[in-house]
Amino acid sequence: MSKIEQFLISRLQLRKDNLSIRNLSTNFPPVDFCSNDYLGFAKSDQLRQIIDENVLRIKKYQNGSAGSRLLSGNSAFFEETEKYITDFHYAESGLIFNSGYDANVGLLSSVPQRGDTIISDELIHASIIDGCRLSYASRFKFEHNNLFSLKEKLNLAQGNTFVIVESVYSMDGDLAPLKEISSLCETYGANLIVDEAHATGIFGDHGRGLVNQQKLEDKVFARVVTFGKAMGTHGAIVLGSNNLRHYLINFARSFIYTTAAPIHNIVAIKSSYQFLLDSDPTVIHQKIRLFTDLLKDRKIASLKSESAIQGIVFSSNEATKNAALFLQNKGFDVRAILSPTVPIGKERLRICLHSYNSDEEIIDLVNLLASIIN
Numbered sequence: 001m002s003k004i005e006q007f008l009i010s011r012l013q014l015r016k017d018n019l020s021i022r023n024l025s026t027n028f029p030p031v032d033f034c035s036n037d038y039l040g041f042a043k044s045d046q047l048r049q050i051i052d053e054n055v056l057r058i059k060k061y062q063n064g065s066a067g068s069r070l071l072s073g074n075s076a077f078f079e080e081t082e083k084y085i086t087d088f089h090y091a092e093s094g095l096i097f098n099s100g101y102d103a104n105v106g107l108l109s110s111v112p113q114r115g116d117t118i119i120s121d122e123l124i125h126a127s128i129i130d131g132c133r134l135s136y137a138s139r140f141k142f143e144h145n146n147l148f149s150l151k152e153k154l155n156l157a158q159g160n161t162f163v164i165v166e167s168v169y170s171m172d173g174d175l176a177p178l179k180e181i182s183s184l185c186e187t188y189g190a191n192l193i194v195d196e197a198h199a200t201g202i203f204g205d206h207g208r209g210l211v212n213q214q215k216l217e218d219k220v221f222a223r224v225v226t227f228g229k230a231m232g233t234h235g236a237i238v239l240g241s242n243n244l245r246h247y248l249i250n251f252a253r254s255f256i257y258t259t260a261a262p263i264h265n266i267v268a269i270k271s272s273y274q275f276l277l278d279s280d281p282t283v284i285h286q287k288i289r290l291f292t293d294l295l296k297d298r299k300i301a302s303l304k305s306e307s308a309i310q311g312i313v314f315s316s317n318e319a320t321k322n323a324a325l326f327l328q329n330k331g332f333d334v335r336a337i338l339s340p341t342v343p344i345g346k347e348r349l350r351i352c353l354h355s356y357n358s359d360e361e362i363i364d365l366v367n368l369l370a371s372i373i374n
Contacts, residue, residue, distance in 0.1 A: 019317040020338045029333040031361050033351050038284055038308040039201050040356040041232025041272055051271045055264050065260040070249070073260025081270045082237065088273055089208055089225065090217045091239035095248050096269075098261055100197055100226035101127040103236035106252030107193070107222060108164070109134035111244075117157035119150065120164040123172065125195060128164055137162075144169075147180050154188040161190040162221070167210035168198035171342055171350065173309030178210060182219040191221035201230025202284060202308055207276050230308075231276070233268040235261055283355040284308060287362065291353055294366040300373055303348070311337075311348040312369060320347040323372050332365055 015021040028034075041047050055061075058077065065073035078096070086094035097103035108131030112118050116137040120128060123144045132139050140156065143149035154161065163185050165176045178194065185192045196209040204212035207230065211220055222244060226236040238248060248255055288308060295302050295310075303311035314320040317338045324336035327349075337350045349369075353362070 018339075019321060020340065027328075029328045029331050031332045031357075031365075032354060033357065033365060034333040034335045035352060035354070036198070036229040037232055038230040038352065038354055039207075039232065039276075039279060040354055041201075041230065041275065043356070044232065044275070047232065047272060047275045050275060051264075051268045054267045054271050058263065058267065061263040064262050067260065068256060068258060069260040070256060075263060077263060078260070078266055081266050084270055085225070085237055085273060086239060089223070089239055090212065091223065093242045093245040094237045094239045095245045095252075095255065096235055096237045096261070096266070097252075097255055098235055098258055100195075100224060100228065100236040101130075102254040102258065103224050103226070103238050104128045104195065105131040105134065106248060106254035107224065107238050108132050108162075109253065110248065110251040111135075111222075112137035112160065112162050116159035117161045118164065119153045119157065119161065119190070121145065121166070121169075121176070123166075123169050124164060125166060125170055125197070128166075128195060132164070144172075145174070145177060147177065147184065150181065150184060154184060154190060157188070157190065161188065162193055163190045164193045164195070166195045166197065168196075168202070168307045168309065170198055170309065171337060171348075172303050172311055173198075173305030173307045174303065175210060175306060178214050178216055182216050186219065192219065193222045193224070194220050195224045197224065197226040197229055197236075198307060198309060200225050201276060207279075207281060227269050227272065231269070231272045233272050234265060235269055280355075284353065287353045287355060287357055287359075290359060291351075291362050291366065294363065295369075298366055298370045298374070300366070300369055308353045310351040310353065312351065312373075313346055313348040315345050315347060317347050320349060323349055326372060327365070327368055330368055332361075332368065334365075 067073045082094050082096055104127040112135045114136035118132050118137045118139045120141055121144055122141045140153040142153045167176055182192055194211055199210040201207035203210045211217055211223055222238055222240040224238055227233045314323055320336040324334055327334045334349050334351055338347050
């Protein structure tokens with residue numbers, strides 16, 4: 001056996017030993033409390049019909065783009081969709097990327113330069129971390145949602161400074177104090193970047209996001225909005241100035257050196273936004289309130305969250321995996337989030353609520369959680 005194969009096996013064995021090994025699965029229990037499809041768009045027959053009808057309106061299109069957008073992959077419809085989404089979010093300009101990961105990596109690896117400073121929340125998403133690692137800028141982390149810690153790091157910053165947060169954190173479900181962070185950025189002349197992945201469709205006017213809800217569009221240097229969560233499709237857009245869009249076209253490697261999304265994917269994205277305007281924004285918040293009220297009634301401790309992401313901490317990989325398996329055997333698709341994805345001692349069940357979860361399903365889930373915990 002070669003040395004590299006021995007290395008692979010030893011690293012995998014280490015994951016097995018600490019119960020953190022990951023495996024793909026095709027087993028999905030019938031009651032979904034796992035996916036990021038918060039509004040049910042990915043499952044919506046009505047949205048599928050709208051997408052099919054809109055595809056038919058495009059008289060000539062290819063199955064694939066057959067090249068990057070700088071070569072054969074661009075189209076008038078592509079740019080019309082970017083403009084539509086940009087206007088929806090009250091931004092000056094926007095550039096679509098193939099995924100949220102590509103958007104974060106492209107933005108953060110290309111804009112901050114050597115001599116600049118990146119300051120990110122310690123719980124920021126892995127795609128943002130990877131983008132920052134590819135930059136030559138100096139990097140600092142501040143304690144999660146801690147304004148004093150952020151201020152300390154801002155005092156150390158040099159060059160152009162970028163403060164990076166998620167509006168809704170993907171593992172904890174809590175909200176960033178965007179107004180206070182924006183005010184600090186203004187005081188220190190820092191550029192605020194907000195990842196709106198888990199806020200889009202949930203917060204703000206017609207789901208425009210938490211930046212919109214707090215009326216901070218003019219205070220943010222860049223927003224990353226993804227389409228694979230509540231929007232039910234795939235891809236992402238970086239929103240900002242016209243200059244930022246043109247810069248990314250020229251310098252963001254994850255945009256330049258990748259095949260563009262096929263046109264039917266772009267149709268699906270635009271259709272999803274049109275569908276969002278006709279959706280009832282109160283339903284998902286009613287489900288969130290029901291779940292959190294039931295947890296309080298049953299005295300079940302949970303992570304503080306006003307979003308569709310709710311966390312129940314079990315503090316070890318083994319206990320969390322056992323709890324998830326118990327719920328899955330009862331027909332509830334709830335997944336364990338284990339270290340190293342989250343810090344050791346903060347392993348948790350990540351419960352995602354959806355507009356299509358019935359009240360009965362939510363009540364049954366809480367009753368099962370109570371039987372595990374109590």
